[in-house]
Amino acid sequence: MPALEAAAAPAVEVERPANPAFGDLATNLAMKLARPLRRPPLEIAEALAASLRDGPASAPDLVAAAEVARPGFLNLRVADAAYEAVVARILADPAGWGRIPAVNPRRVNVEFVSANPTGPLTVGNARGAFVGDLLCRVLEAGGQAVTREYYFNDSGTQIDHLGASVAAVRRREPVPDDGYKGAYVEQLAREVPDDVWAAAFEPGAGTSAVLGAWASRRVRGMIEASLARLGVHFDVWKSEASLHEEGWVDRAVERLRATGTVYEQDGATWFRSTAYGDDKDRVIYRSDGRPTYFAADIGYVTEKFSRGFDHLIYVWGVDHHGTVARNRNAAQAMGYDPDHYQVILIGWVRFVVDGVEVSMSKRAGTFVTLDDLLDAVGADAARWFFASRATHVEIDFDIELARKQSSENPVYYVQYAHARIASILRKAAEAGLAPAPDVAGLLAGEPEAALVRVVARLPEVVEDAVLAEETQGVTAYATELATQFHAFYRDARVIDAATPERSAQRLALALATKVTLAKALALLGISAPESM
RNA sequence: GCCCCCGUAGCUCAGCGGAUAGAGCAGCCGCCUUCUAAGCGGUAGGCCGCAGGUUCGAUUCCUGCCGGGGGCGCCA
Numbered sequence A: 001m002p003a004l005e006a007a008a009a010p011a012v013e014v015e016r017p018a019n020p021a022f023g024d025l026a027t028n029l030a031m032k033l034a035r036p037l038r039r040p041p042l043e044i045a046e047a048l049a050a051s052l053r054d055g056p057a058s059a060p061d062l063v064a065a066a067e068v069a070r071p072g073f074l075n076l077r078v079a080d081a082a083y084e085a086v087v088a089r090i091l092a093d094p095a096g097w098g099r100i101p102a103v104n105p106r107r108v109n110v111e112f113v114s115a116n117p118t119g120p121l122t123v124g125n126a127r128g129a130f131v132g133d134l135l136c137r138v139l140e141a142g143g144q145a146v147t148r149e150y151y152f153n154d155s156g157t158q159i160d161h162l163g164a165s166v167a168a169v170r171r172r173e174p175v176p177d178d179g180y181k182g183a184y185v186e187q188l189a190r191e192v193p194d195d196v197w198a199a200a201f202e203p204g205a206g207t208s209a210v211l212g213a214w215a216s217r218r219v220r221g222m223i224e225a226s227l228a229r230l231g232v233h234f235d236v237w238k239s240e241a242s243l244h245e246e247g248w249v250d251r252a253v254e255r256l257r258a259t260g261t262v263y264e265q266d267g268a269t270w271f272r273s274t275a276y277g278d279d280k281d282r283v284i285y286r287s288d289g290r291p292t293y294f295a296a297d298i299g300y301v302t303e304k305f306s307r308g309f310d311h312l313i314y315v316w317g318v319d320h321h322g323t324v325a326r327n328r329n330a331a332q333a334m335g336y337d338p339d340h341y342q343v344i345l346i347g348w349v350r351f352v353v354d355g356v357e358v359s360m361s362k363r364a365g366t367f368v369t370l371d372d373l374l375d376a377v378g379a380d381a382a383r384w385f386f387a388s389r390a391t392h393v394e395i396d397f398d399i400e401l402a403r404k405q406s407s408e409n410p411v412y413y414v415q416y417a418h419a420r421i422a423s424i425l426r427k428a429a430e431a432g433l434a435p436a437p438d439v440a441g442l443l444a445g446e447p448e449a450a451l452v453r454v455v456a457r458l459p460e461v462v463e464d465a466v467l468a469e470e471t472q473g474v475t476a477y478a479t480e481l482a483t484q485f486h487a488f489y490r491d492a493r494v495i496d497a498a499t500p501e502r503s504a505q506r507l508a509l510a511l512a513t514k515v516t517l518a519k520a521l522a523l524l525g526i527s528a529p530e531s532m
Numbered sequence B: 001g002c003c004c005c006c007g008u009a010g011c012u013c014a015g016c017g018g019a020u021a022g023a024g025c026a027g028c029c030g031c032c033u034u035c036u037a038a039g040c041g042g043u044a045g046g047c048c049g050c051a052g053g054u055u056c057g058a059u060u061c062c063u064g065c066c067g068g069g070g071g072c073g074c075c076a
Helices: A029-037 A041-054 A080-092 A123-141 A157-170 A183-191 A194-200 A207-230 A240-245 A248-258 A293-306 A318-333 A370-377 A379-387 A399-404 A410-430 A446-455 A458-468 A472-491 A500-524
Strands: A025-027 A063-069 A073-078 A107-111 A145-152 A236-239 A262-265 A268-271 A282-285 A311-317 A341-346 A349-353 A395-398
Touching: A029 A041, A029 A073, A041 A063, A041 A073, A080 A446, A080 A500, A107 A123, A123 A145, A123 A207, A123 A311, A123 A341, A123 A349, A123 A370, A123 A379, A123 A458, A123 A500, A157 A183, A157 A194, A157 A207, A183 A207, A194 A207, A207 A370, A207 A379, A236 A240, A240 A248, A240 A293, A248 A262, A248 A282, A248 A293, A268 A318, A282 A293, A293 A311, A293 A318, A311 A318, A318 A341, A349 A399, A370 A379, A370 A399, A379 A399, A379 A410, A379 A472, A379 A500, A395 A399, A410 A472, A410 A500, A446 A472, A446 A500, A458 A472, A458 A500, A472 A500
Parallel strands: A107 A145, A107 A311, A145 A236, A311 A341, A349 A395
Antiparallel strands: A025 A073, A063 A073, A262 A268, A268 A282
């Protein structure tokens, strides 16, 4: 084997062949080396295989076979002992199984949902809530310290409109055109305490503002309760008004001004976003002096970084795509690394019933609430639905279908496998059988060998999810593992007093599978029931 | 006009440089005297939008086109 120039050495890529006949692992290294070495790929692969078999690279405890295949693949078969060691390790330390070395140990702030408290969360907010929380779980799995943050506007015209709507409904007057309608407004109107109602009509009190402030606090409580049903909990609830009151906005604008990227024109104050590649410059203070939403965003960035975060993530709907550049540009202008201002855009969700899109509008009151969705399909099923699809793609959510299929939903299939194992373990305990700590020889059985190979993949599935900041791989893996277990259940009798040693080993494998399923589900925030 | 995303099985979606393209649901045919049938087996179903290009190799990367969605406010 000729020595390789370091620069010419390609990265070693190892993958899992789709076809089990090709072994457990395969590498295209020989094909990558063909050009720099100017040798046929098959010849190189053969040399590598020889080295692994009984040469300097041989490791009989890990690699049981090394074979060369057609274009130049090097296919490896992992030793049974290596898989058996995995099972033993899972049983010895279940909590540690699936934990991976920290990928990026940093303090990260993840802001998501952030719907204004002018009405209950709708199904439109559901994806943001699930995806945001899923992202946080994945980041945590990668060793990051995550703060879940909810940003909301608790003052201003929208809140005034809410207050005016509540007042109108309470007085049985028509709701203003720009007001809010819907059952929740009627509920709010009924619940206004007498002292609040009286205060709202004090001379000079500002009826809409007073009622709006009260109503938005009530709505925020409703939102928090809905999120709790999803299993989503925020660490920080940040009000936009507080950013202004505490001076974050003005200070940030002055900081920008000092860099020369702020100018006055037409009576307004602008940020020179085009200096960083944006289409146009952006207004910070309107000509009447009122700050734009962008102004608050600028102040918020400085406020977040002042709390010591290394990295900020914003989970937004695609409709906010146009605001990404200005915000990142402003962060950069203020001296922050733009790579630490990350925006994740969530694809649109079309909620359809019988193939027809359901339009949603808080103002028109024609929306399906998040609670309606949960009543229909359940938190685990809804969470699974979003976890199994890429964040950025647009998706259809057929509510009727989800409701109808709920018992056929893949999430129940996976949970069922977990519950089934739990049942077996209970039965085994009654029969006086316990999982064997030592499973040497376990792989002799075909059903066992097939199952272990899937169980053993958990760490890399977790790592892939962390690197991609996506969870579809986890749902796919959980489904595959459940399928493999069901096959094992069919082919291998676990509880069998006639062969106690084999039974104990199979119990160990079943338990390892249960732990693995639970880990995958936990990463997704989905429950792993002991019985169904 | 400019920018972003998508186009894979009847439907909803994975796969995103490798060796026969996958899952769930829907369809059809079977399987409960045995550890949970929310299960299992079998079967059927695809010019991976179209056309070029890069590569030993493209559903995967690049370009163009066609089709769908979204964004381009001193709104949020």
